[in-house]
Amino acid sequence: MNVDRESEEALMNRVMWRVMPLVMAMMMLAVIDRSNVGYAKLQMASSLGMSETVYGLASSLFFIGYSFFEIPSALAAHKFGARLWFARILLTWGMLTVLLGFSMTGSMFAAVRFLVGVAEAGAYPGIIFYLTLWFPKRYRVQAVALLTIGSPLGNMFGSLFGGILLDFDGMLGLAGWQWVFIATGAPAAILFFLVMRYLPDNPQTAGFLSFEEKARLADALSRDEIAATIHTSPLRVLIDARVWWFSFVYTLITLSLYGIIYWLPTVVKGFGTTGTQNGVLNALPWAVAAGVLVWLPRHLREHRTVLIGMAVIALCGMVSFFTSTLLTENWMRYVALAVGTPCVSLMFPCFWYLPSQIFKGAHAATAIAAISTIGSLGGFAAQNLMPWVAGLSGSALAAMSVPALSLGLLAASAFAMLLTWRVLPKTDGESDVAVAAAAARRQAVS
Numbered sequence: 001m002n003v004d005r006e007s008e009e010a011l012m013n014r015v016m017w018r019v020m021p022l023v024m025a026m027m028m029l030a031v032i033d034r035s036n037v038g039y040a041k042l043q044m045a046s047s048l049g050m051s052e053t054v055y056g057l058a059s060s061l062f063f064i065g066y067s068f069f070e071i072p073s074a075l076a077a078h079k080f081g082a083r084l085w086f087a088r089i090l091l092t093w094g095m096l097t098v099l100l101g102f103s104m105t106g107s108m109f110a111a112v113r114f115l116v117g118v119a120e121a122g123a124y125p126g127i128i129f130y131l132t133l134w135f136p137k138r139y140r141v142q143a144v145a146l147l148t149i150g151s152p153l154g155n156m157f158g159s160l161f162g163g164i165l166l167d168f169d170g171m172l173g174l175a176g177w178q179w180v181f182i183a184t185g186a187p188a189a190i191l192f193f194l195v196m197r198y199l200p201d202n203p204q205t206a207g208f209l210s211f212e213e214k215a216r217l218a219d220a221l222s223r224d225e226i227a228a229t230i231h232t233s234p235l236r237v238l239i240d241a242r243v244w245w246f247s248f249v250y251t252l253i254t255l256s257l258y259g260i261i262y263w264l265p266t267v268v269k270g271f272g273t274t275g276t277q278n279g280v281l282n283a284l285p286w287a288v289a290a291g292v293l294v295w296l297p298r299h300l301r302e303h304r305t306v307l308i309g310m311a312v313i314a315l316c317g318m319v320s321f322f323t324s325t326l327l328t329e330n331w332m333r334y335v336a337l338a339v340g341t342p343c344v345s346l347m348f349p350c351f352w353y354l355p356s357q358i359f360k361g362a363h364a365a366t367a368i369a370a371i372s373t374i375g376s377l378g379g380f381a382a383q384n385l386m387p388w389v390a391g392l393s394g395s396a397l398a399a400m401s402v403p404a405l406s407l408g409l410l411a412a413s414a415f416a417m418l419l420t421w422r423v424l425p426k427t428d429g430e431s432d433v434a435v436a437a438a439a440a441r442r443q444a445v446s
Contacts, residue, residue, distance in 0.1 A: 163279015
């Protein structure tokens with residue numbers, strides 16, 4: 001038994017090292033692609049004659065385009081294969097992001113920003129589903145957590161480069177905000193070639209696995225029923241109460257995340273920093289988040305631990321962001337923000353563990369895409385709420401009450417799920433929530 005376990009560990013380590021670097025790179029670039037508007041805004045809004053509110057609305061159109069095409073794109077990845085579809089996503093979003101750097105008017109910026117969302121649609125749910133094709137339940141939390149490390153790393157590098165690129169203002173006749181878009185869009189085109197060359201569609205087509213290793217991996221996946229295909233209409237997710245509940249929870253997470261990503265550079269600029277200093281100060285909390293995400297997965301082994309962790313981390317973030325709005329010294333405000341910011345990133349491996357345990361096969365691809373689609377509207381709300389609250393209060397820092405409130409609701413939601421998942425397996429008259437509870441419980445104890 002120990003020999004079999006060690007052999008399985010060795011196989012999964014090989015898969016981790018072969019598959020995860022490319023999907024983590026995709027995740028990093030996707031995050032950078034969403035955070036670059038927060039830095040470009042510091043110069044671009046005044047350059048194009050846009051108010052904070054108008055700029056926030058224009059940049060948030062990304063999430064509308066993303067939402068409209070999320071489910072069709074995720075299904076296309078399932079149909080055409082991960083390698084081809086992920087490569088298509090990378091190439092189109094990279095080219096459009098570069099085009100943002102040549103926006104001549106606010107209207108052009110809004111239109112291209114919408115198209116960037118269309119181009120990127122399907123990337124995240126597609127990756128989440130892609131991981132279920134490779135990793136049995138025992139290893140899936142670790143895989144999702146490694147993927148999630150790409151988020152704070154993307155924010156860290158995006159902050160560093162975004163701040164530095166702003167100080168390139170005037171180089172080669174281009175404004176600093178133009179360099180932000182050009183330099184963050186070009187790497188996606190490079191990754192396009194790497195994905196086409198090295199990313200296998202699934203274990204069966206993986207050249208780095210032997211026939212025996214493919215059989216062993218298929219056996220491990222079948223024991224978790226991950227590979228079982230559910231032939232059903234994609235519209236079935238719209239009447240699944242579990243999908244709507246997870247979508248609500250995910251919306252709270254994205255509202256917090258994108259509120260911070262979008263607005264933190266504005267708050268730090270108010271401390272009197274240069275572009276480079278702003279980038280460094282913004283990068284530090286994300287570096288902390290990446291470090292914690294290396295440690296966290298080993299402690300997320302079953303749904304009760306995950307939900308308790310979500311609640312505690314969300315409460316910590318809520319207190320930190322509310323505290324930042326009350327302090328009077330800039331260094332104290334920054335410390336509070338630096339404590340709260342990593343808490344949001346830690347929500348993602350906790351959250352995606354839950355739906356990945358409940359939804360299976362083709363229904364999983366559709367359900368995860370639906371959750372990501374509806375939840376992504378939190379990003380749209382965040383980029384409009386942050387400037388609105390700041391304008392209403394007359395303080396950029398006051399807008400941090402938005403992620404604080406979201407995290408408070410998220411903590412309450414985690415406690416609600418913890419209580420709900422204690423119910424017994426349902427009979428015919430019980431609710432769909434009970435079905436989710438029973439499924440999660442069976443997964444946790446199996």
